Amino acid sequence: MSESPRSSDPSRIAEFRLLRRLGAGGMGVVYLGRTDAGALAAIKVIRGEGAGDDGFRARFAREAELARRVDSPWVVPVLDADAEAREPWLATAFVPGPSIAEAVGAHGPLPSGAVRVLGRSLAEALDAVHTAGLVHRDVKPGNVLLALDGPRLIDFGIARAADDTALTASGVVVGTPGFLAPEQAEGRPATAASDVFALGCVLAYASGGIPPFGTGTPDALLYRTVHDEPELRGMEGELLALVERCLAKEPDVRPTVEEIRGLLTEDAPDSSGDWLPAPVARLVATRAAESLALPGIEPTVVDGADDGTTDGEAPSDAPDTPVRHPGRRRLLLLGGALLLAGGGTGAAVWASGDEKKPSASTGRPVYVLGVHADSSAAGTALSRACERAARLAVAQHNATPKRSYDLKVKDLADRGDVDTAREVARTFTADRDVVAVLGPVGETSMRAASAVYGEAELTHVSSTTGRQDYFLTSPRTSFQTGAPHLALGSWIALDALITGQVAPAGIVIDRAGGAVVQDQGTSLISGWRDTLGAQVVPKVVAEGTDDGPKAVRDVLAADVGAVAYLGPLDNTVRAAQVLAAAGFTGPCWMQHQLYGSDFPSRAGAAGEGWYVVTSAVDPSVLTTKRAKDFTAAWRKRYGSTPEPYATEAYDSVRMLLAEFAHTVPAGARRRPVRADLAVRLAKAKYTGVARTYAFGEYHQYDASTDAWKNETFVHVVRDGRFQQLGALGELTPATKSQS
Template identity: 80%
Template sequence: MSETLRPSDPSSIAGFRLLRRLGAGGMGVVYLGRTDAGALAAIKVIRGESAGDDDFRARFAREVELARRVDSPWVVSVLDADAEAREPWLATVFVPGPSLAEAVAEHGPLPTSAVRVLGGSLAEALDAVHTAGLVHRDVKPGNVLLALDGPRLIDFGIARAADDTVLTASGVVVGTPGFLAPEQAEGRPASSASDVFALGCVLAYASTGTPPFGTGTPDALLYRTVHDEPELPGMEGESRTLVERCLAKDPDARPTAEEIRLLLAEDAPDDSGTWLPDPVARMVATRSAESLALPGIEPTVVDGPDEQAASDAPAGHPGRRRLLLAGGALLLAAGGTGAAVWASEGDDEEPSGTGGRPVYVLGVHTATDTADVAVSRASERAARLAVAEHNASPKRAYDLKVKVLADRGDVAGARAVAQAFTTDRNVVAVLGPVAEIPMRAAAAVYGEAGLTHVSSTTGQQDYFVTSPRTSFQTGAPHLALGTWIALHALITGQAVPAGIVIDRAGGTIMQDLGTPLVEGWRETVLAEVIPRVVAEQTDDGPKVVRELLAAGVGALVCLAPLDATVRTAKTLAAAGFTGPRWMQPQLYASDFPKQAGAAGEGWFVVTSAVDPSVLKTQKAKDFTAAWRKRYGATPEPYATEAYDSVRMLLAEFARTVPAGARRRPVRAAVAERLAKAKYKGIARTYTFGRYHHYENTSDGWRDETFVHAVQGGRFRQLGSLGDLWLAAQGQS
């Protein structure tokens, strides 16, 4: 898992801006970086004694040169390098997925179809390695990364030219015991056949969940590799035959990588992720987001007239300067946004194309996944209301129709929905998807087709990598919302030691919220914070909460899925805890008040979603009245943001419709206009930043972020952060 940059880390290396730390070891650090064009890279930087070791520098330069010689889509390619720099570095294409070792450890063996795809792709990678005159020498599950479009072979740190005798003298074992060939185990030189043996070990591991020569000490593994037959429980048919051939003790009896590639040529992956079983595909997709949060930027400290105001602020409440600096820092750290959509309620009040006017279609990309049902319904309703208002105008030049398609919260379903919308030439724009995994998967499809889509409920920030022109988000990023919980505590005088529960069952979003929250509590609230992580597939939440209570925390933030948050509420209630409690922002649209019952009373949620029914502006009153008339109730959570997003989309689309309305509008023109648009919505003004994320105004963090509390068994809006700050200062 990635972590934020440290003060000692550089901000950039050559043409790469550094975003996160991906890992560190004795020889250096690996960073996530980004070029000016938005391409992501993994940048290995050599530090410490190794950087001053001439022999090590020579080996590092050789690694760079060898890696550049290999040309294969299944080998991570080199973007740039400098072995002569004061701290040598190597930049390769970033593959955010987990390793094969992690995937099998977490979800068990892969099905036969996935193993065949894995084998064919890795054989093609090794064929390219061998064609370049190289031997990899360390093919193992940890050096195979999984991506939705196929695996990637990494790490040429100990690769050698086939005729290179350096470090291959008799008696020297190079490689990973359990995944190296008998000749390597005996200290003899490695060859291309040795890589094929290792490939057989990898495929056996992927098929059975265990290495073919078991586990144990290196000596035991080396002995078994040389003398024992492999154990392949459960492997049958052609797959077993192929692996057994790869694991032949005699190098000459093994197939070549090219032979394996040709044998498995029909098992090539596509980029939909369907080659992987669903649990692993979800792991790949969620892991893809884990390291892609943009870094925070320190606020500029400006001495001015507000210094005295800060010193005169009442005890327990922040001064104006401190608050504005904190908000400014959060604003700069924020960079993404969010979206919303839902399930079909029928096509009433929508035109059939009669009356001589052309009919254009607004797509609504929703989800049937339980966690996304509420925001999906709100999004569809918002789209239907906006379209009905357009069609009610007697002066309209064209009619609009709503088309709703839903995914299941998965990669394959999201791509299928996006493909259905993009192939329908009547669809001019799309609202959605509603969730992070579908957003990332569908964005590439929409981007390739030039179809503009806006998500109002997603908040991760890397979708622009695959769709830099037509994907937009209108919600606040998770990174900002995490910090704004701390800002709410600061504003309302609740600066007490806090426990923060980060439950990984909620996916990488919990980490996106938790990391800036921990930093914000320490640096802005200026109070002690105790973070605790709950591992996936465990029931350690109540135990962690009890440990935090025993540590004496006065506040608690639970960043977890709904069921775990409900359990936390009941654990706190049973312990008599009455301090301030916050849940993660996505639960604003959830059934938390009902499920938690009395234990949920008083919990806060800080979010960019507004309840327009309590606002006093005419726009909010008109929208609430129109919603109530059509649907018989006040607007649901996230309805306002979805409605604003659709109205903004339709306004920019209208400017692309040719005069006479007989020529078809150009799809890409909507995105070009939207990127420059400024739209005054019901509770906020929308403009987009460089990466098509919602960009707050200077006061956006204050006036466009809302605090809700569970009161009387329902969420009730207390006001914006700005409202609460003024109230704390005794102002109205």
């Protein structure tokens, strides 16, 4: 998604009038520009250290010249460049279609036929790149745009000549972890075979909807790329065999781009878009149509503006002030997209500023908080906690005597799958009264729904997920208050260190638990081995097998003194039973999502003494005023103490509502602008019942240096239930040994 230029942005670069910001990163900014003749271009402007580095400028000029030589219909051509400008820039033809990452995030994996077309076209593109003497080095889903007549490879921002080893010789990893080759992950020079590996990763992502080496921190992705086998979904037969060859660890074993072209014999797509599934083709067509609604060449001024701003922007001295009167440019974009798409979206309606009808009984307007729940067996308990937390927070707001508006809760549940998650998200975004959403509850639903919420600029916060890749498809409106799964894996190691229970450890990663346990297991292995300096006996249980008990017996045979079994509930219960039957008495940890599950009752005596480290708190055992007040309010409304994860959901809603209040116009007669809430939330800091919430660069819970100490809690199974021992920073060896 693009945004209006900022006051500090230039209005023109060479022959290009700058219309919009397409994106920004560490190296600079990408703008949408238009020539006086009407041709659109994407202009990347280099800022920061690169602009002041003479060596960088020389390389930039060389690369721009080499990129001009790339001749392929599947590569976005370079139109112009200037390495000597105060801020070097490179202009390429503009392709209005979405990237593979956007398309897959919005509509799921592509069918086999489309993946084969992608493979052949991108192989031709890379052939042209390599023929020009370049290695792209950053082939990834975000760098492949989809057009009706075929894909386009973009972004030569880190491409280098094939014989240029200046950067790689230093061991610096250049590229995107998860989509770069093992040799790049190890700091070795990239070659044409490295681009082939990346192409295999892109095809695997397009076909299966997930990166072949999972998600997580760069270190974890680099480790998996070098040591693990890829997870390939949605492919079979010849295509599967080809992608497996592309993902070979050794460069010499991979096929050449010429060989890939020979194996994938699909005809080049025509301009009909038939090669794409219908929802993606419509998305491509809508993006293309929206580009026709861009502003004209002449400057545009907001009618009646007297503060020196244009295009509906807030004055420069009030950057956080919500925009109340959209200018002609913004309304043109919104109205054009609305008409061309054949129907209204929540974002367009809210931005138009029409009036909110008041409640007939009170005269106050009524806004809606959505709860995106999960009706599957795995998500029912979490969903119940989230819905109850939302209703309590909303009831407290509505009990405020001088409130200017009322709130109500709208609860919709998916079934824990991609299609129903998107359906729920579309229902919420289409409801003009919904101002924010709590959820989704599960990782699969979060992955599917985040792009829908992002497209409609509807802010949503999940308090029960902890992966960090949703930012790719929804960089503005998706937030997570749950601690990252990767961090919680490391914090198991910290628990062992603090409590004096470091020993040779058997760590079993049961992949039936999904990518979450893979993320957690990778960080736990690294933390136990590298940080604690202790022996690790890792075992991986392949998904779809019944090898969990064997893996447990194998680590016991290695004479370990501690065990962590990271897997789904059923398999963890069996692991506890195997360990108990073997007479194992060392400390045992389960994966954090099992806190609050039926593990204590199902495992029985075999589960006694098992630990779980999580950011979820039991507020009923805390002595602070906030915790006591929350527990009392929950008990009064529901007749019980707060269930697991209720506290975090309650805090998330309270934070949402606090920031939403600042986006409601004076008098509450005009509708709030949906996008304003996300802008505020990204900068918010909120003190909750047991921890402080703030968001990092990717809208994830900011696990600061003290978060592990005071805001991460250890629970133990005792007397058939989970009991909270305390925050990590409160524990001592004595505390643990007495448990």
